[in-house]
Amino acid sequence: MDKFLVKDLIIYSLIFGLFFGVLSIVPYIGVFMLISILLFCAPVVMIYMIMAGKLDLTTIKDSIIWGAICGFSGNITFATGASIVLVLLKIGFDYSSNYLLTTMIMNSPIWLTLVCIIFLSTLVATTNAFSGFITYYILNFVRDSYERKQLLNKEKNSFRNYME
Helix, strand or coil: CCHHHHHHHHHHHHHHHHHHHHHCCCCCCHHHHHHHHHHCHHHHHHHHHHHCCCCCCCCHHHHHHHHHHHHHHHHHHHHHHHHHHHHHHHHHHCCCCCHHHHHHHHHCCHHHHHHHHHHHHHHHHHHHHHHHHHHHHHHHHHHHHHHHHHHHHHHHHHHHHHHC
8 A cells, every 4th residue: 555645545534534523513413424424434535535536446455444544534533623622612611512422521531532532433444444345336336337338339439430
């Protein structure tokens, strides 16, 4: 694997996770942000990098590994960003969108919070590895159907040229 490619993959995942972590504070949107980071972090980042021309999914193994890396790093910033914003809102404005979670974060030792974040990041890495796997198959299906369509159009045009 290319180190620069992995670095870009991690940076985009961190940005994605931080953005969704801050948005997860909004009361009714938080559940959708959690599901999005749980399932869609790897496909979104991988498709973005493919469209930018930085990534090419060539093997199943690469898609699974890159999906796990995206999920792990994205959830680290998701959980860290959400925790920091929750604590700042509680201290500054005495507001909490999730009272139980805010109380748990504020009253638990920092090592326990870090262990929970790493444990949850491992679970998210697993689900995003599967999402990366599915992304590989969907992209290959789309690519193959596009190539078949182009081949049929080429054959049809060559037949027309032959008949003229």
